[in-house]
Amino acid sequence: MKKFLGTVALTTAILASGAANAFECKRSEASFDKPGGFPERALTMIVPYGPAGGSGQVAAAMAEAVTGLTGIPINRDHKPGGSGTVGMTAYMAAPADGYNVLEHIDDASSAHALDSSLPNPAEDLIPLVVSQVTFSQIYIRTNETRFTDWPSFVEWVKAQNGKATIANVSKEGSMERVTMGFITDAAGMEIQQISFDKGAPRYGALLGGQVDALFEQPGDVRNFLDAKQFKPILTIFDERPGAFADTPTHREVGMDFDPLLRFRGFYVHADAPADRVEWLKWAFQRGYCQDSYQAFNESKFMTVIDSYRETEGAKDLINRSIDQYRNVYKAMGLDVK
Amino acid sequence: MIENFLAGSSALFGDPFTIGIFVFGVIGGMLFGAIPGVSMLTLAAILLPFTAGLEPAQGVMLFAVIYCTGTYGGAITAILFNIPGSAENAPTAFDGYPMTQKGQSGKAVGAAVLCSAIGGMASALVMMTATEPLANWAIRNIGPPEIFALVFFGLAVASTVGARTIWKGWMSVLIGLLIATIGQDPVGGINRYNFGLTDLAAGIAFVPAILGFFAVSEIFVQAEKKASGKYKAPKVSMTFPSFLELWMHKIAVFRSIIVGFFCGILPGIGATLAAFMSYGEAVRWSKKKEEFGKGKLEGVISAETANNAATGAAMIPLLALGLPGGALTAMMVAVFQMHDLQPGPLVFMLSPDLIWIVFAAMFYANLSILLIGVLETKTILNLLKIPFQFLAPLILMLATTGAYISRGLVLDVMIMFAAGIIGYLLRRTGFSIPAIVLGLILGKIGEQNFAQGMQMVHYDIGTYFSRPICTVLIAAGAITLLSSIYRAFTSAKTAE
Numbered sequence: 039m040k041k042f043l044g045t046v047a048l049t050t051a052i053l054a055s056g057a058a059n060a061f062e063c064k065r066s067e068a069s070f071d072k073p074g075g076f077p078e079r080a081l082t083m084i085v086p087y088g089p090a091g092g093s094g095q096v097a098a099a100m101a102e103a104v105t106g107l108t109g110i111p112i113n114r115d116h117k118p119g120g121s122g123t124v125g126m127t128a129y130m131a132a133p134a135d136g137y138n139v140l141e142h143i144d145d146a147s148s149a150h151a152l153d154s155s156l157p158n159p160a161e162d163l164i165p166l167v168v169s170q171v172t173f174s175q176i177y178i179r180t181n182e183t184r185f186t187d188w189p190s191f192v193e194w195v196k197a198q199n200g201k202a203t204i205a206n207v208s209k210e211g212s213m214e215r216v217t218m219g220f221i222t223d224a225a226g227m228e229i230q231q232i233s234f235d236k237g238a239p240r241y242g243a244l245l246g247g248q249v250d251a252l253f254e255q256p257g258d259v260r261n262f263l264d265a266k267q268f269k270p271i272l273t274i275f276d277e278r279p280g281a282f283a284d285t286p287t288h289r290e291v292g293m294d295f296d297p298l299l300r301f302r303g304f305y306v307h308a309d310a311p312a313d314r315v316e317w318l319k320w321a322f323q324r325g326y327c328q329d330s331y332q333a334f335n336e337s338k339f340m341t342v343i344d345s346y347r348e349t350e351g352a353k354d355l356i357n358r359s360i361d362q363y364r365n366v367y368k369a370m371g372l373d374v375k
Numbered sequence: 376m377i378e379n380f381l382a383g384s385s386a387l388f389g390d391p392f393t394i395g396i397f398v399f400g401v402i403g404g405m406l407f408g409a410i411p412g413v414s415m416l417t418l419a420a421i422l423l424p425f426t427a428g429l430e431p432a433q434g435v436m437l438f439a440v441i442y443c444t445g446t447y448g449g450a451i452t453a454i455l456f457n458i459p460g461s462a463e464n465a466p467t468a469f470d471g472y473p474m475t476q477k478g479q480s481g482k483a484v485g486a487a488v489l490c491s492a493i494g495g496m497a498s499a500l501v502m503m504t505a506t507e508p509l510a511n512w513a514i515r516n517i518g519p520p521e522i523f524a525l526v527f528f529g530l531a532v533a534s535t536v537g538a539r540t541i542w543k544g545w546m547s548v549l550i551g552l553l554i555a556t557i558g559q560d561p562v563g564g565i566n567r568y569n570f571g572l573t574d575l576a577a578g579i580a581f582v583p584a585i586l587g588f589f590a591v592s593e594i595f596v597q598a599e600k601k602a603s604g605k606y607k608a609p610k611v612s613m614t615f616p617s618f619l620e621l622w623m624h625k626i627a628v629f630r631s632i633i634v635g636f637f638c639g640i641l642p643g644i645g646a647t648l649a650a651f652m653s654y655g656e657a658v659r660w661s662k663k664k665e666e667f668g669k670g671k672l673e674g675v676i677s678a679e680t681a682n683n684a685a686t687g688a689a690m691i692p693l694l695a696l697g698l699p700g701g702a703l704t705a706m707m708v709a710v711f712q713m714h715d716l717q718p719g720p721l722v723f724m725l726s727p728d729l730i731w732i733v734f735a736a737m738f739y740a741n742l743s744i745l746l747i748g749v750l751e752t753k754t755i756l757n758l759l760k761i762p763f764q765f766l767a768p769l770i771l772m773l774a775t776t777g778a779y780i781s782r783g784l785v786l787d788v789m790i791m792f793a794a795g796i797i798g799y800l801l802r803r804t805g806f807s808i809p810a811i812v813l814g815l816i817l818g819k820i821g822e823q824n825f826a827q828g829m830q831m832v833h834y835d836i837g838t839y840f841s842r843p844i845c846t847v848l849i850a851a852g853a854i855t856l857l858s859s860i861y862r863a864f865t866s867a868k869t870a871e
Contacts, residue, residue: 089423089702091705098423098424098709102424114420116420116782117784119558120559120573120577121559121564123576124574124782124784128783203830209564230830232831233562233826234827237699238705241698242696242698243518245514245698246514246515247515248519249831261697261718262697
């Protein structure tokens with residue numbers, strides 16, 4: 039019963055925060071003329087990750103929304119592997135005729151920051167829309183007794199002399215690893231990062247006590263938050279989102295760094311015909327406004343902060359991320375090419 | 376429990392539309408599981424958007440049924456044509472295809488049908504009785520160090536499968552392990568042996584490698600025989616295994632259910648490891664190890680019982696904790712979410728009807744494997760009557776398509792043919808293809824868990840041995856390893 043009441047309380051808080059951030063569609067045109075009949079057949083969306091993960095799900099939701107809006111089917115072509123590089127390479131080799139679009143995440147920006155020979159999503163591609171922007175948090179088990187909040191967690195971690203553990207995706211140069219570097223430096227603590235590339239073993243490791251904490255984005259662990267199994271003890275964002283009003287931000291606990299955000303968006307080749315690109319921008323930006331897509335984003339905690347960036351906003355987000363990652367990589371002593 | 380099961384059965388069969396969805400899932404899963412390259416995952420991805428229009432119980436049930444029958448589907452092509460429909464059916468081909476060549480195809484297919492059904496139904500029953508405690512036990516006691524130890528334990532017997540000598544067996548395993556290191560390392564994301572090819576950063580995919588090593592190399596072998604006049608078409612046998620034969624393997628079935636269930640219950644592991652581990656255990660406990668890989672019924676029984684036993688088990692962490700065990704169960708999470716539900720402890724409280732419809736459907740889906748399997752087998756076996764000159768191009772075409780469409784990369788087709796040529800040459804010189812594939816599949820899983828485990832124990836190898844399950848498995852694996860080396864030396868001396 040307690041769990042049920044907890045869920046109701048959390049859901050109420052989320053709804054309240056959703057109401058505070060009432061959705062307003064920023065793409066006003068309800069329809070858009072097809073340039074020269076384009077598209078006259080199905081689009082292909084290359085997704086550089088598997089169908090079951092966050093990218094696969096957002097690609098499916100956006101494809102459904104755009105098809106619902108335009109009547110144009112979208113075939114999703116999943117090319118997982120190499121932290122998104124396999125899908126990106128396949129996309130760059132696909133014809134730049136506007137019929138091929140790409141889903142990708144901020145990994146494309148961080149990869150370009152480390153190696154400038156890889157495509158720059160803001161220059162080599164045109165962002166149609168960024169449809170998910172989210173922040174990260176640090177979670178512990180709700181029934182944890184060794185520590186209960188951020189200050190007690192830091193104190194406990196320091197007492198372990200580097201033996202404490204946190205689950206994340208700590209691949210070289212990843213957003214998670216870089217952010218954890220900021221946090222451990224600022225808090226003056228040492229913690230062993232355990233890299234799990236799949237969600238289930240990562241969350242299972244915290245649930246089962248194999249690790250002491252978890253670094254993740256709230257949408258990915260929503261069911262554990264709803265079930266009161268996980269609780270956030272630190273939000274890595276400049277202000278407290280309404281749904282997590284009781285959780286301190288990294289700035290509030292004395293950390294002074296710009297948070298790196300996780301974002302997912304849709305792109306087209308930079309040299310695709312301009313009139314087709316305009317139509318695609320409309321379709322994907324308007325697709326974001328569709329009820330089905332909004333319901334999807336809400337279910338993923340993606341309405342807690344503003345998830346929408348049109349083309350220019352997306353370019354700005356990408357460019358800032360690239361600069362930020364590049365500075366961090368240089369400071370870390372990585373070989374920035 | 377019985378009352379809930381009957382209520383779930385009644386809800387399942389009380390509505391014609393729900394029955395239609397169930398039948399569609401059973402047949403669709405079998406078909407997509409059998410065709411190489413596409414898989415039950417392909418079918419699930421196609422169906423995912425349509426589940427939004429179904430009742431939540433119907434949507435989740437459809438995926439659960441596809442999971443059960445899709446895992447079995449690939450066994451038939453593995454046995455008849457050496458084309459495993461997916462990775463979890465690869466160990467079935469180790470002995471299933473040699474049985475076909477010996478004119479025992481009916482026996483192999485019959486055993487696969489029966490054991491898939493038994494494994495699946497047994498795990499469905501355990502799932503119904505003890506979902507929550509089992510899930511909680513697994514996540515508390517089994518972490519990356521234990522999974523690595525399990526893989527080490529499994530690999531320790533791999534050298535004895537199908538090679539001319541134990542040393543060639545070990546060389547085969549090492550070749551598989553080496554291939555598994557191609558691509559980004561599973562923890563740090565650093566590229567290895569990709570020679571600047573971006574597509575290789577993802578590593579060697581299982582499907583093209585398996586198709587090459589099994590199907591393509593086999594066509595080369597048979598073509599050589601045909602060219603030299605030594606080719607003999609496999610006899611079509613309609614003889615099913617007798618009750619006595621199956622009864623003699625009751626311990627293998629029981630052991631495979633346990634192994635399959637144990638592997639299935641671990642988040643992120645699932646049916647592939649279950650089939651390989653179970654096959655390895657069959658070899659370990661057999662007094663006639665040398666017969667494995669050459670057409671031993673126990674090999675088929677062990678692999679097929681275990682991979683279906685893993686299906687029910689994989690539902691346990693999903694339903695009890697919200698932790699999907701593999702890609703298909705991860706898609707089930709999306710089905711739940713489409714209906715504003717979340718798998719996990721709350722679903723038992725808030726949607727018990729849904730849970731019991733799914734439990735009942737999984738039980739009946741496994742039962743359907745038995746019924747449909749028996750009916751379809753005699754028709755399918757007639758495919759073996761197709762002359763080699765027609766069958767070989769057909770298999771090559773199917774394999775090529777399968778290798779390409781799994782990721783849409785030409786590189787995968789090239790890998791398949793390279794694996795076929797290498798496999799053909801290695802087989803001629805007495806190396807073991809099953810051992811290579813065991814090394815490749817277990818190597819990837821083992822490396823990832825070893826690296827994660829080392830991070831967890833702060834790179835202190837001694838700390839591994841402070842974990843009891845880990846210690847027992849590594850010690851047992853080491854004993855197996857040392858005894859096989861000892862046997863190799865003593866047999867070499869005897870030969871002298």
